[in-house]
Amino acid sequence: TKTDALEPRRVAALPLAIISSDQQDEYFADGLTEEIINTLSSIPGLKVIARTSVMKYKEASKSVGEIGRELKVGTILEGSVRKAGGRLRITIQLIDVGSESPIWSQKYDRELEDVFKIQTDIAERVAEALKVQLLTENRTLIQQKAPEDIGAYVLYLRGRYHWSRRNKEDLEKAIAYFGEAIEKDPNYALAHAGMADCYTLMGRHLYLPAKEAFSKARDFANRALELNNDLAEAHTSLAAVLLIYDWEWDEAEDQFKRAIQLNPNYATAHYWHSVLLQTTGRLQESVTAAEKAQVLDPLSPVIGMGVVQAYFFSGQYDKAVEECYRYLDMNPSFVVARDFLVHLHVQNGLFEEAAEEAKRLLDVSERKSEAMAHLAYVYAASGKTEEAKKLFEASVADAEFGYSNPTIFIIVCSILGDLDNAYRWAEKARESGRIALHSLRFSPDLQRFRTDPRYNLLLAKAHLQ
Missing domain, CATH: 3.40.50.11830 (Rossmann fold)
Known part of the structure; x- marks a missing residue:
């Protein structure tokens, strides 16, 4: 109103x-x-x-x-x-x-x-x-x-400017500026938090090996908190490492709660908290946290897709579809929204629409093998098994090396009944720090995957048993 x-x-x-x-x-x-x-x-x-x-x-x-x-x-x-x-x-x-x-x-x-x-x-x-x-x-x-040195503040602002652009080249520039800020003022907590945020993104996007990136992120976040324990940004940086890489769920939750207590308007903390809540199985709470993030950052596509994901895992498909279209209105070539629509149409039994959406995804996505796997997924889910297998083999041939998002491959193998390969992909994802545990636990596409005895072993390795 x-x-x-x-x-x-x-x-x-x-x-x-x-x-x-x-x-x-x-x-x-x-x-x-x-x-x-x-x-x-x-x-x-x-x-x-x-x-x-x-x-x-x-x-x-x-x-x-x-x-x-x-x-x-x-x-x-x-x-x-x-x-x-x-x-x-x-x-x-x-x-x-x-x-x-x-x-x-x-x-x-x-x-x-x-x-x-x-x-x-x-x-x-x-x-x-x-x-x-x-x-x-x-x-x-x-x-x-x-900071004690105003020059360090100016360098920090330069670092944040490049960090917010989030590509590899800008993240490297941001690391250089935050590093200079720390040289000028070694006790400048915000510059250490900035470094932690850079390395977290470097690890998530595989610009650096996950182990190297996340251990650096952890060290910088801890140092920032030693210098100033009241920084919401640093608590969130540390929580992200504990969540994405260390799988220390209780510790991550404590850090998110502290960040939100210090700054209730910090959308990033609410967003990551919702991912934690999904992973640990509190789906309705995760919807609430994702919606809070969206109220504070209504035009952020990352946070918008966090809301879509929370709706998807909790079975609220109509709401998820509506959100996807809202963000596609802002940016018609937004790959993640198209990706979600393929899955949502399949869940709603709209296989023709799902295939159309997968073809659009193939047009706009730079990651062709992943987009092709989405079309194979639609064919597999709609019973066109032979077509699915052919397409999937072609997409896997492209994707074997340096692939950054294995979830769709796990899904297709699982629907086709090839659970050995589904678990092989899951293990590779776990080793590279790219496993989407919330998807494995709650994606409606992975029901067959979860019936295999190896599923409980995987959860145990991730401290979720």
Whole structure:
């Protein structure tokens, strides 16, 4: 309803515009936007939209009213930043979405070193305007995040700018910038947390061997927490390693709960927590956690697919289909949404639609062998066994080496009744750190897989028995 949409304490901090002849300063504006979002997120009583969703409005020509309605927020913070040498000029205003009129505005013309005082001041003014309390501990959290060397902060912002792009080349640049920040200020906890996040992604995308990537991620996350135990980001980084690689489910849960307690608006923590809840079999709780993440980051495709996955494993197929189409409206060549639709159509008995979707997946996906295996899956599930086998053999010939997502191969083998090969793929996935335990436990495609005695052995190895 309209009143829900315009809840004043639901806030979006839009990307700060950069007013500078030097476009090199873009990282600074983006990084400062993220820091302001993180600062506001720690204020109890505010619901703050996450970075991924607001960054979609960078240089957008939409009105505050349009953006407010799309993000379902009642209040928007917007402004600009100009960085010249050691000086910083920030203009900021808080706007009521309903009337599109400013509630509060301020200009800051300060030294670069004062950037943390500016962040605290903005947080205080926003809290005051929206009649919520900025607690003493929130002020302390902001001050604790500040490094001793302002140069380290600038390097950290550069690192986060590249990290958010998430490809191999940018992750390597991010590691270099976070490394320089740590050299300048070895006690800068956020830079260690940034390193942990980089190595976690390097491991997940197989840019580095899983063992090497995740052990580095663990070391950096632990170091960040030794330096500042009140960093939600670092607790989440450590929890991700415990979840994805170490399979220490109880420890991971403790870390997620601590992160969410420190920053209830941290969408990434809610998202990963939902994956943990799926893996450990608490499917309805996982839906709640995934939906919480989506409320905080409504335009993030990763989080959107987390919601789809939670619905899929808990048998809520219609809701999952609806979400897939919503994200495909935003990006028609979004591979993961197409992938899920193939499985959802099969579960709903719509084999023709599933085959069409698999063919579209083959068009848009860079990973042709995986896409081809999806078509084989549709044929296998609809009883076209011979066609399925032929296609599957062709896809396996392509996929044998360096393959990054073995789940579809496990599924096809399982449906075709070739459980020896299904378990061979599962073992390879386990060794490479790419096993999707939640899929193996709860995917409706893997019922036959779960009837084999080897299934319980696999769960025991993953500390799930």
